[in-house]
Amino acid sequence: MTPGTGMKHEMVVVGALETNCYLVYCEETRDCAVIDPGAEPEKIVSTIADLELKPVVVLNTHGHVDHIGANIDIVQKYRVPLGIHAADTGMLQVSDYIELSLLLGAKNSPPPDRLLAEGDEIAVGRKSLRVIHIPGHTPGSVGFVHGGVLFSGDTLFCGGVGRTDLPGGSWKDLERSIRDRILSLPEETIVLPGHGPHTTVEQERSSNPFLT
Numbered sequence: 001m002t003p004g005t006g007m008k009h010e011m012v013v014v015g016a017l018e019t020n021c022y023l024v025y026c027e028e029t030r031d032c033a034v035i036d037p038g039a040e041p042e043k044i045v046s047t048i049a050d051l052e053l054k055p056v057v058v059l060n061t062h063g064h065v066d067h068i069g070a071n072i073d074i075v076q077k078y079r080v081p082l083g084i085h086a087a088d089t090g091m092l093q094v095s096d097y098i099e100l101s102l103l104l105g106a107k108n109s110p111p112p113d114r115l116l117a118e119g120d121e122i123a124v125g126r127k128s129l130r131v132i133h134i135p136g137h138t139p140g141s142v143g144f145v146h147g148g149v150l151f152s153g154d155t156l157f158c159g160g161v162g163r164t165d166l167p168g169g170s171w172k173d174l175e176r177s178i179r180d181r182i183l184s185l186p187e188e189t190i191v192l193p194g195h196g197p198h199t200t201v202e203q204e205r206s207s208n209p210f211l212t
């Protein structure tokens with residue numbers, strides 16, 4: 001996170017599809033949001049313990065199985081609420097995608113306690129994350145913004161964009177979300193995607209081959 005914002009994050013790469021799970025925390029209280037616990041809950045739990053964090057919420061950037069497969073482990077262990085956009089709640093039953101779920105070791109998610117919507121502020125200690133609705137990769141894809149940082153899920157990657165060929169995907173929506181909602185953020189904004197390395201708004205605006 002940007003120095004001085006009072007929030008920090010730690011990335012934990014989990015599962016066969018190398019999903020970036022992020023622990024986003026308030027430096028003052030150590031309260032933390034767990035974004036996209038997709039697999040390998042023991043790895044996430046041990047990082048939480050190492051950093052002496054206190055989970056207060058689980059958040060999903062979207063409902064794909066590699067992002068939600070360990071929701072249940074984190075929700076049950078820390079007894080915290082789960083938030084996801086209403087349009088992606090139908091994806092939380094991974095038994096609907098049985099082969100991929102077995103491959104990834106994903107489990108059915110509990111139902112959400114909170115439906116995320118554009119403009120919501122999610123409290124994390126004395127700080128908060130702002131929700132932006134960025135459909136396209138899935139209808140319920142969201143990003144989380146705080147202090148010069150965007151957690152972009154699978155909408156925008158370093159040098160790439162999210163696929164739109166899966167059920168509910170839309171290239172038209174994805175392009176509009178990226179151009180109108182993400183590239184309009186300050187150019188120094190750091191983008192932390194759901195897979196792969198981080199980037200910035202400026203870098204993607206000038207060199208992303210899908211957008212130039």
Ligand SMILES: [Fe+2]
Nearest residue numbers: 062064137154
């Ligand atoms: Fe995805």
